[in-house]
Amino acid sequence: MSSEVVSGVSVEVKLYKDVPQDSLFVLGLPDVGLVGAIAVMQLIRNLNMEEIGYIDSDVFPPIALIRKGEPKRPVRIFYSQTGNVLALASEVALPVSALPVFSRSIVDLAKKLRVKSLVLLGGVPVPNRLDIEKPKVYGIGVLSSDREYLEKMGVELIEEGFVAGAYALIMKECVKEGISCLALLAESYLQYPDPGAAASVLEVFSKITGISVDIEQLKSEAEELRLKLRELMQRTMSALREQQKSYEYTLPLMYV
Amino acid sequence: MSSEYIGDVIERFMRRVTREIREMIERFEEELRGPLCDPSTQCLEPLTEIFETPDEVVIRFDLPYVRDKDSIQVSVSEDTVTLYARLEGVSIRTGHIVYRGVKFFAYRKSVRLPCEVDPERTRARFKDGVLELRLPKKVKKYYSIRVE
Numbered sequence: 270m271s272s273e274v275v276s277g278v279s280v281e282v283k284l285y286k287d288v289p290q291d292s293l294f295v296l297g298l299p300d301v302g303l304v305g306a307i308a309v310m311q312l313i314r315n316l317n318m319e320e321i322g323y324i325d326s327d328v329f330p331p332i333a334l335i336r337k338g339e340p341k342r343p344v345r346i347f348y349s350q351t352g353n354v355l356a357l358a359s360e361v362a363l364p365v366s367a368l369p370v371f372s373r374s375i376v377d378l379a380k381k382l383r384v385k386s387l388v389l390l391g392g393v394p395v396p397n398r399l400d401i402e403k404p405k406v407y408g409i410g411v412l413s414s415d416r417e418y419l420e421k422m423g424v425e426l427i428e429e430g431f432v433a434g435a436y437a438l439i440m441k442e443c444v445k446e447g448i449s450c451l452a453l454l455a456e457s458y459l460q461y462p463d464p465g466a467a468a469s470v471l472e473v474f475s476k477i478t479g480i481s482v483d484i485e486q487l488k489s490e491a492e493e494l495r496l497k498l499r500e501l502m503q504r505t506m507s508a509l510r511e512q513q514k515s516y517e518y519t520l521p522l523m524y525v
Numbered sequence: 526m527s528s529e530y531i532g533d534v535i536e537r538f539m540r541r542v543t544r545e546i547r548e549m550i551e552r553f554e555e556e557l558r559g560p561l562c563d564p565s566t567q568c569l570e571p572l573t574e575i576f577e578t579p580d581e582v583v584i585r586f587d588l589p590y591v592r593d594k595d596s597i598q599v600s601v602s603e604d605t606v607t608l609y610a611r612l613e614g615v616s617i618r619t620g621h622i623v624y625r626g627v628k629f630f631a632y633r634k635s636v637r638l639p640c641e642v643d644p645e646r647t648r649a650r651f652k653d654g655v656l657e658l659r660l661p662k663k664v665k666k667y668y669s670i671r672v673e
Contacts, residue, residue: 460574461655462587492654493589497618499572503572
């Protein structure tokens with residue numbers, strides 16, 4: 270795959286190798302408590318996933334990631350044959366102006382690769398997180414079959430509310446395209462990296478997909494991650510303010 | 526009474542405008558700021574969350590690697606909170622040039638409060654590496670004046 274134009278903006282989606290259809294496409298973007306970003310980092314590390322591509326665009330921040338001396342794109346795609354899983358990890362908080370293009374590219378890619386489902390990992394901020402020992406994980410399913418599956422697996426669905434940011438756009442695109450999409454959101458801190466919430470999300474992810482992910486490693490490295498990810502958390506907070514994330518505390522108007 | 530009331534309204538308005546301008550400047554500074562550490566003083570700046578309830582200002586500091594409450598010193602005035610928390614020489618595993626080979630021995634942070642508080646009634650708790658301070662807002666006293 271190569272460059273394409275989405276909503277008048279140039280986007281480059283590059284895959285170095287073919288991916289079998291029916292894979293799970295897991296996303297963990299820097300968001301509330303960096304829950305999704307930490308969870309996907311652990312998934313990639315634990316499954317020893319191979320880097321197979323990237324997404325880049327002129328509207329993304331002008332940033333290159335240096336990893337082991339090599340410049341890389343900050344939004345990369347990984348693959349593991351174990352469980353037939355694709356994962357997208359972003360090491361930057363994308364500005365709100367980049368989200369429509371980014372989200373459209375994700376759903377286009379999911380469609381082209383004929384993925385089985387998109388799985389969005391993230392957090393939902395709760396003010397009493399300090400008093401919660403084990404964060405609860407809530408689910409959102411785009412298709413009715415997604416919702417039925419989540420309920421069957423014992424995941425409580427979010428019945429009402431708003432979702433803001435990239436996941437909101439991805440879900441709306443999935444509704445339009447009829448693509449299966451499940452979101453798993455753990456109770457988390459808003460402004461602090463929350464490896465505990467990421468562990469909860471991965472536990473539920475393992476349960477619903479049958480793909481085993483070691484969360485003990487994540488728990489043992491929790492303090493290190495909280496220290497290491499402070500700057501990314503701060504940058505993410507700036508992006509979240511733009512994304513009107515506070516909408517997620519708002520009650521909807523309609524009863525239908 | 527009536528002029529006092531108007532004075533209060535103006536004061537509240539001015540305080541809100543001042544706070545909003547200050548928050549705007551802080552957000553701008555945040556965008557341009559450097560790392561949340563100072564290798565020259567071997568100090569880290571903690572992530573900090575501030576919010577208000579009707580009666581309190583709540584501040585939370587994220588303090589990973591702070592082992593116990595005895596390592597923490599907090600001083601509170603009517604409009605500022607200052608934190609110092611001791612660390613036992615923590616280093617961050619990374620190849621990043623800012624952090625490589627540096628050990629950090631403390632968190633330091635000074636926070637300006639969004640409104641005046643009663644420092645003596647501050648409550649603090651430390652759990653799972655998060656310090657939470659609850660600062661009761663200063664209550665203005667009103668006196669009924671009998672008109673003669």
